[in-house]
Amino acid sequence: MKPVVLAGGTGSRLWPKSRAAYPKQFLSLTSDSSLLQDTIARLSNSNSQAPIVVCNDAHRFIVAEQLRQKHIEHDGILLEPVGRNTAPAIALAALHATKEGDDPILFVLPADHVIEDEELFQQAIENAQALAKQDLLVTFGVVPQHPHTGYGYIKAGDKLDNGFNVASFIEKPTLETAQQLIESGGYFWNSGMFMFRASRYLEELGKHAPAMLAVCQRAIETEKPDLDFIRVDKDIFASCPSDSIDYAVMEKTDCAVMVPLNAKWSDVGSWTSLWENADKDNDGNVRIGDTLLENTSNCYINAEQRLVTAVGLHDVIIVETKDAVLVAHKDDTQSIRRVVDKLERDKRPEFEFHREVYRPWGSYDSIDKGARFQVKRLTVKPGEMLSVQMHHHRAEHWVVVSGCAKVTINNETRLLTENESVYIPIGTIHSLENPGKIPLEIIEIQSGGYLSEDDIVRFTDRYGR
Known part of the structure; x- marks a missing residue:
């Protein structure tokens, strides 16, 4: 079994913790680990292969860092150049997994769920595997605890050895309809988790959404490695129709079956x-x-x-x-989603970024700001380096709080330690590196008439930005 972890959600209903640049799957909301880390750790007892993680290109370094923190082996971080919903994302993963002639059973699961009873979760996985080996497309139906208007529902059909045929899918209902579904019995919450053989998913996608499959096939032919990442051509993938796996395949196929899941599940949706x-x-x-x-x-x-x-x-x-x-x-x-929509419409930074923004080299925290100045606290991880860059509209003054800074200004390099500082005039090419073994902490004072992040001209960047 090969897990395919979908880490591309936005989690807008969990604003202000979850934001576009750092959404909920990367937050530690229910434990000391992030939801992404917990999701993969939960699979450790399922005898599975290394997972494929599918994520937005903008989140690639966050995913790579969180996997590194927990020493998680993976089979590639597959980057979506643009969001096209779950059906194309899963198609890319299935095509990647079968490129060398393999045909694994894929266990597709979002990166932002909580499951408390791992023993019952493992039992549901085993039941799903037995059905997937029969070339069926399996979805997981959560045993409902109460009426809920935030989930879709699955109506169970005929009983099978390890589950049920799917009689129908029901859209997110009103509270009154949800109450009726619960009282009538035989209805389950749609968990958004699936299991099937890779070739069977592609076969059903070809039947019901051939244009989508064709674009994904063209895109995967362009795949190329980039550090931990797998990239596909942006222009090709952008032409793909956008649709969920539920609409594109599961509601149309006659091979859909459901395995009940009663393992204290939550999608942490609000x-x-x-x-x-x-x-x-x-x-x-x-x-x-x-x-x-x-x-x-x-x-x-x-x-x-x-x-x-x-x-x-x-x-x-x-x-x-x-x-x-x-x-x-x-x-x-x-x-709350409507509030987030207003923030986006008004181009408020609180829509996309936290005050502390994570970068592949570390992070920065904007601790003060005025009309012509901004103060940031930079944290640079050991061995990491900011891009070689220049600014047209701002000068910078760096003060080392702790650690060792290797600073290059116009091809002159010097080392700075605690309480030492350096000034970078407007238009000067410069770079900052942490050559030490501990995090480098710097206070950066910016001054000028324009202080936004897009006033950066990068000459070289080890992260390919």
């Missing part, structure tokens, strides 16, 4: 679902970080940077980050 699955105090509150509550119950309060106090609140979500605060009623967290 702050309410996090509240539902977390440990609570005696008043039903989930409290993370520095919080002080009075006459408050059934709330989710997550404090990242500061003390958060709540008085006389019930059924409320409060999430505080370095640059944004969310306050929402627990029954209306689905509407």
Whole structure:
């Protein structure tokens, strides 16, 4: 069995923690590890091959770093040049997995789910494998705990040895319809996880979405390695129709079967679902970080940077980050997506970035900003280096807080250590490297009339940006 981990979601309903440049699958929301790391670790007992991870090109270094942190072996990080939904992403993975004549059983699973009962999860995997070996296309139906309007539903058909035929798929229902489905029995939440032989998926995709398969075949013929990554031609893949595996294949094929999953599953799709699955105090509150509550119950309060106090609140979500605060009623967290849409429409940086932004060389935190200045804290990982670059509109002043900095300015190189500084005038070609064994911490003061990140002219960059 070869896992295909889909790590391309946006997680907009978990704003402000989840943002376009660093979405929820890379966050540590339910454990000390990220959801991506937990997803792959969960497969360690399933006798599976090294996974293929499919992700957005913009997130490639985040994925590579998180896999490196946990010493996770993989069979390539397959990059989507543009988002085209799950059906083409899975097609690329299936075509890649069969290029050398192999035909593995693929276990397709999103990178952002939580599954608490791993023993029952492994049993469901074994049941699905038995069906996939019969050339069937398997989906996993979660045994519902209550009516839910955020999930699609699967109606179970005839009983099989290890599952059921799929009678039908149901779109996300209204609350009243969801209640009726639960009461009638035989309906399961659609988990978004699948298992099938690679060739069978491609065969069914060719039947029901031939144009999509044709584009993916042309794209995979252009694949080439780049460090840990597998790239395909952007222009070719951009011409691919966009569709989910549910619409493109599973709802049309006559080979769809379902395996029940009753393993305390959650897709962590909203702050309410996090509240539902977390440990609570005696008043039903989930409290993370520095919080002080009075006459408050059934709330989710997550404090990242500061003390958060709540008085006389019930059924409320409060999430505080370095640059944004969310306050929402627990029954209306689905509407957070509309807030995110407004942020995007207004071109607010809080849509895409956190205050602390991760880069392949480390990270920077924008700690202060004015009309003609900006102050950042840069952290450069040992052995890493920023691009050789130049700015047209800003000068920079670097102060080393800890570690050792190798600074090159106009072909002159020098080493700086703690409490030493250097000035980089406007228009000067420069680079910064950490040659040491510990993280390099630098305070960067920018000054000038234009301080946005797009004022960077890169001459060389080891990360191919």
